[in-house]
Amino acid sequence: MRLFVKHEPALRAFARSILPDWNSVEDALQEASVTMWEKLGQLGDEDGFLPWAKVIVRFKCLSAIATVRRNRHVLSDEVLELIADEAEAMDAGEIVNVRRALNTCLSQFSAPHQELLLAPYAGDGRVKQLAEQGPKSVNALYKLLGRLRAKLATCVRGHVATEMS
Amino acid sequence: MDPQTQIQRYLLGDLTEDEVAELDKLLNDDPELRREFALAAAMDTGLREVAFERSIEPAEAVSQIQPATSRTRFVLTAVVSVAAAVIVMVSLGPAFLRAGLFKAASVATLVSSENAAWESSLPTTPGSELAPGVMKLVSGVATVRFTSGAEVVVEAPASLTLNSTMKAKLEYGAAVVTVPDSAIGFVLETPNGYAVDYGTQFAVRVDQREKQSDFEVIDGEIAVHHPETGDEVRLTGQGKTATISEAALVVADFEQQSDSIETSADVIRIGTNGRSTSILRNNKRKKFINPEVLSVKRTNSGKWDYRSFFAFDLSTVNLDNVGTARLRLNLVPSTRGLVSALPKVNRFGIYGLTDQTKADWEIECLWEDSPRPEDGILLGMFEINRSENRGSFGIQNEELLNFLKKHDGSSVTFILIRETTQINGVGPSLTHMFASDSHPEAVGPMLEFSFD
Known part of the structure; x- marks a missing residue:
């Protein structure tokens, strides 16, 4: 356990x-x-x-x-x-590195973008809720989310690669 | 769509059948992309943890969030016996890890609540299962039983963070912790240090103002740790106390110092009894004013300004021996406007109405007739970071106390405005909302008096 x-x-x-x-x-x-x-x-x-x-x-x-x-x-x-x-x-070390890199990389995003990046984990409908508050449709927000995550992944990958070398 | 984005959208469940088939082919052909995929899954896992941690500590800056491994380390060291581990596992049963952190891997049950008023995102009905999160008890007494068997009785005002079945943090307030054999190793953290319970009962009180925590053994044994100095002390037997502050850990015997843990000073709270309202410049009350909240906003043009005011009846309180007075407002998540259009720090002013001709305002009054800041005197300011959307705010100072004493026995009106406006450019700024007495969860405006 x-x-x-x-x-x-x-x-x-x-x-x-x-x-x-x-x-x-x-x-x-x-x-x-x-x-x-x-x-x-x-x-x-x-x-x-x-x-x-x-x-x-x-x-x-x-x-x-x-x-x-x-x-x-x-x-x-x-x-x-x-x-x-x-x-x-x-290995486990790599997972820890990803987690650490994430903290650094996330902070490079604006507050609304960070909120959007974390929204999918706050239960169903959180992204929808954000869409209702702003000018973008749910679909558009998901597209933006996909791009933001790809950007975040690039940053994380960079950090993990440096840690490993 | 580039493959990176495609992977991300797959993880979000946002790809069509054809797009999944396309990604499948790419992944099949490209080992490097498969590695990307594994990394993206690890990132998704990490993001979910961050989301979870921020939901517990919403105001915490990104850089301060520790990796999950260190978050669980406390718990690991605390699980001292295999027996405890077995019981945790068995008792958690199917609830353990069930369907995502947000769908509540419950760690505790709210056993009872006596006259309790909450400010909490967690359920507050007795019998509710509680997921990790923060419970702020505004008044009353509540008992939380962790799945491990540990039981914490919390006395208001207090804020208790439930971390896991074996760990909780008392941010402020008082609590009595009872730990049966099944939960030996239960950790109670305070802002100054933490205690590990090796069985039975202890009391703890966190004084935010003095920045210190007092631990007292009622029965059994606890270990108190002071991370600043690395000190650790074991207290065994009734009456043994330890006080930890920023600088030191001091051990005492309760017998010689009978008042080291005093009962909380008498506090009286009064509410507005529904006598609160908001107003906006265009007077379109029906469309824009929700009676559950007190809306406050200031714009550059002034066109969309909101202010709120509320009154307390002081005739029930004897102010002669009042030592301090505090006006408390509970911020609730706003439903209007954008946070990004706000400056990082927003300042609010509370004015006490002195123009008695305005004192008989009606709930549905017009902007022109309503009490203005100019009709009163500034009593104090408080600040809210734009990242915050919940919490208790307000003022506690001499001006407020004097103002109240001057109006002893009558009704007093306070006017709440936002002093800061918006930053340029980025859409309509947020309207700050504070709970009114009609709010379904949070408590409306309160005056708190403590007596010398």
């Missing part, structure tokens, strides 16, 4: 790379945590926890995909497997 809490951000990011929405990510993580608890005896030492946990999370995520696919456009299973390989290789 302690190990799970410690590695939760890394596991969550990993699950997020496979599953297309946050609800299914949380469901999969919850199922994975129960399985981990049941199989904890198999774990040799603490250092082996993250790779071991990722195997379980990966399995739970990929088996959840079929259900998610019913009401959402999702990438193909083959591509998701490839992405999972890529994400599995990211």
Whole structure:
């Protein structure tokens, strides 16, 4: 349990790379945590926890995909497997670096843009609410959000690359 | 659309079927783009954490937010026994991690609330499940039971931040913390330090003005930590107290110092009993004035100015022994205008009405007839950062006290205006809104008197 809490951000990011929405990510993580608890005896030492946990999370995520696919456009299973390989290789340090870079990068955006960037996580309808307050339509805001996030990602990537080298 | 934006919009669920198919092909062919995708997922995870943290600490600047790893570290060190960990897991059950932080992985339940008035984004009905967040108790007493089994009884005025099932922070106010075996290691943080409870009960009081926290063991054992100096002290047994301030951690025995934790000084609060209103220059009250809030705005042209005024009946209070008086207003999120059109800091003035011919104002009066700042005297100012959309604001000073004493036994009207206007260019500026007595969640204007 302690190990799970410690590695939760890394596991969550990993699950997020496979599953297309946050609800299914949380469901999969919850199922994975129960399985981990049941199989904890198999774990040799603490250092082996993250790779071991990722195997379980990966399995739970990929088996959840079929259900998610019913009401959402999702990438193909083959591509998701490839992405999972890529994400599995990211270590915990990298996740911490991303998080750190995010703090720096976010501060380069204006206050309204920061608000928009964080809006999708404040529950359904927050972006819509912002649209109602301003001149832009919901669609236009989502387009802007896509571009802002791409810009943020570029900044984060730059920072992470420097940290790694 | 460039592939980067395409990935982001996929994560937002904003791509059509064809666009997803196109992205699928790109990702299949390009390992570098797959790495980008993994990074974007990690960024999405981080952004969500930031959003969550800001929802707890809305006023905190970006640069001050710590990475999540350090946020949970306290909790980790605090979970001292495997037994506690098992119980946390079992008792959290399906609620644990359920469907996103905003859909409330609940960490506690509000057990009871006695005459409690809240300023809180969390549910305030007894029996409600509470997600991480801030609860501000304006008056009364409330009991919060964490899923870990720890129980915190909070006495108003207080602000309690629920961090997790094993950690809470008391920003100000008083509380009694009871920790059963299942929650040994529960951490109660204050602005000055923190206490780890090794079982049973302790009391804590945070004095914001003195910038110090007092901890007193009622029964059992606690460890008090002072991060500034790195000091740590264990207190065992009834009456052992520790006081932490910025400079030091001081241990005392309650027996010799019987008043080190005093009960809160007597405070009396009075409200406006619905006698509050707002007004705007064009008098289009029906369209622009929401009676649940007191609207305040000042524009460069003056055309869209709003001001508010409200009255208190002082006849129920004996002002003879009043030591301090405070006028308290609760800011609530605005529904009009843009924050970006505001200066970073907005200043508000509170005026006390002295022209008695204006004292009988009606709730639905006209701009021309209503009490103006010129009809009274300036009692004080307060400031609100544009990043803030909730919180308690107001004034506490000699001018206010003298004004009240001068009008002892009668009714007093206060006029609230925004002294600052907007910054140029960027659309209509925000109308600040404070709760009136009709507001569904927040408490309306209040006068607080404390007695010597």
